[in-house]
Amino acid sequence: MTLAVQPEALIAENEALMRRAALAAVITGGVLVVIKTVAYVLTGSIAMMASLVDSALDIIVSFVNLLAIRHALTPADREHRFGHGKAEPLAGLVQGAFICGSTLILVTESIKRLISPQPLEHGSFGIVVTVISTAAALALVVQQRFVVKRTGSIAIKADYLHYLADILINLGVIAAIVLATGFGWLSADPIMGILVAAALAWSVIGIIRQSYDQLMDRELPEADRARIKTIVLGNAGVADMHDLRTRAAGTRCFVQLHIELDPSLSLYRAHAIGDEVEFAIQAEFPQAEIIIHQDPQGYEEPDPLAKL
Numbered sequence: 001m002t003l004a005v006q007p008e009a010l011i012a013e014n015e016a017l018m019r020r021a022a023l024a025a026v027i028t029g030g031v032l033v034v035i036k037t038v039a040y041v042l043t044g045s046i047a048m049m050a051s052l053v054d055s056a057l058d059i060i061v062s063f064v065n066l067l068a069i070r071h072a073l074t075p076a077d078r079e080h081r082f083g084h085g086k087a088e089p090l091a092g093l094v095q096g097a098f099i100c101g102s103t104l105i106l107v108t109e110s111i112k113r114l115i116s117p118q119p120l121e122h123g124s125f126g127i128v129v130t131v132i133s134t135a136a137a138l139a140l141v142v143q144q145r146f147v148v149k150r151t152g153s154i155a156i157k158a159d160y161l162h163y164l165a166d167i168l169i170n171l172g173v174i175a176a177i178v179l180a181t182g183f184g185w186l187s188a189d190p191i192m193g194i195l196v197a198a199a200l201a202w203s204v205i206g207i208i209r210q211s212y213d214q215l216m217d218r219e220l221p222e223a224d225r226a227r228i229k230t231i232v233l234g235n236a237g238v239a240d241m242h243d244l245r246t247r248a249a250g251t252r253c254f255v256q257l258h259i260e261l262d263p264s265l266s267l268y269r270a271h272a273i274g275d276e277v278e279f280a281i282q283a284e285f286p287q288a289e290i291i292i293h294q295d296p297q298g299y300e301e302p303d304p305l306a307k308l
Contacts, residue, residue, distance in 0.1 A: 014151040014287070021147040022066040025159045028140045029059030032133050032166075039129035046113045047176035047192040048126055050106050051133070051169050054196065058162050061095040089249075092211030095158050099204040103197040110193035117186035126177050134170040137163045152287075158207045165203050169196050213248075220246040220253060224285075231280045232259060237273040239297040255281060256291045263296035270294045 036052040039045075144160035147153065172192045179188035219225065225246060232241045240260040247254050259277060261270050274292045281290055 017147045018151055018153050018156055019066075021144050021156050022062065022159070024140055024143060025062035025163070026059060026066055028136055028163075029055055029062050032136060033059055035129050036133060039126045043126040043177070045126055045173070045177055045180070046110055046189045047173045047196070048130075049109065050193040050196040051130070051166070051173050053106060054162075054166055054169055054200065055133070057098050058159070058166065061091075061098055061162065062159055089211035089214040092158050092207050093215075095162075096204045096208040096211070099200050099207075103201045106193050106197035106200070110190040110197070113190035113193070114187060117190075127174055130170045130173050130177075134167055137166045137170065141167065157210075161203050161207065165199050168199065172196065217247040220248060227284060228255060228257070228281060231284060232257065232277050235273060235277050235280065237261060237265075237269075238277060242295075243293075253285060253288045254291075255285065255288050256293075258293045258295050260295050260297045263298070 032055040033052065036048065036055055040048045040052050141160060141163050144156055144163065148157045148160055172195060176188045176192035179185045225244060228244065228246070229241065232238055238259045239262065242258050242260070244255075244257040246256075259274065261273060265273075271294070274294050278290050278292055282288060
């Protein structure tokens with residue numbers, strides 16, 4: 001049985017990227033909450049309120065993310081031999097709960113404003129604030145997208161989706177303010193609030209699903225499993241394989257499998273083939289922890305459910 005050695009330099013670099021991205025999200029969210037609060041007080045726009053609530057939730061979940069990422073990146077210890085990666089999907093579920101609550105608030109306030117429309121004031125100031133917010137969110141989204149592609153972090157991806165939605169929301173806020181102040185269509189403001197709530201509800205579905213899958217140890221996507229099988233069977237010394245088991249926890253994934261080898265091979269050679277397979281998988285999945293068990297070819301697996 002062999003256990004893969006992690007590429008520590010790559011892992012350390014990815015962890016630093018995740019920490020910086022999480023901290024940047026908290027700072028950006030704080031700035032946006034301050035300026036949007038001022039804008040809402042001056043304009044009275046329900047669309048601006050929706051954007052403010054969205055940003056307030058963003059800073060809360062970003063702070064939760066920051067704590068979760070710090071915990072998830074804590075090295076494995078005696079009580080947590082597989083590490084603390086599941087702190088990330090737990091944070092994802094917390095975010096989902098916050099977002100669901102915010103949608104209810106926004107829908108309620110929007111319906112009230114539809115029933116009793118109110119004129120907006122200082123619309124130009126609201127537009128300026130929204131443009132500034134959009135620029136700040138755009139800069140953060142670019143950074144987060146890079147980190148997600150590099151690390152696969154669920155927590156950062158959740159934040160990325162929040163701020164990506166924030167950009168779209170801001171564009172809707174600008175449109176609502178223009179329609180309400182420039183063309184007298186007061187209903188545009190609460191309608192935009194309802195649309196924002198719908199966008200938030202839609203974004204949370206993917207976050208909750210992915211978080212749930214990781215917490216329940218769902219297998220990696222079939223495409224990844226197929227890649228692993230191809231790598232393993234591509235080794236000339238491997239006659240067959242079975243009992244491939246995979247799961248993910250945060251940015252790490254875990255791969256376990258049995259390989260079938262010629263029974264006449266020496267223990268030394270069998271171990272060497274296991275190492276070759278391990279390193280080949282590690283090259284394709286750098287942040288995987290891999291366990292390989294060598295079986296003699298023709299060995300009858302006692303558990304029929306373990307067969308592929």
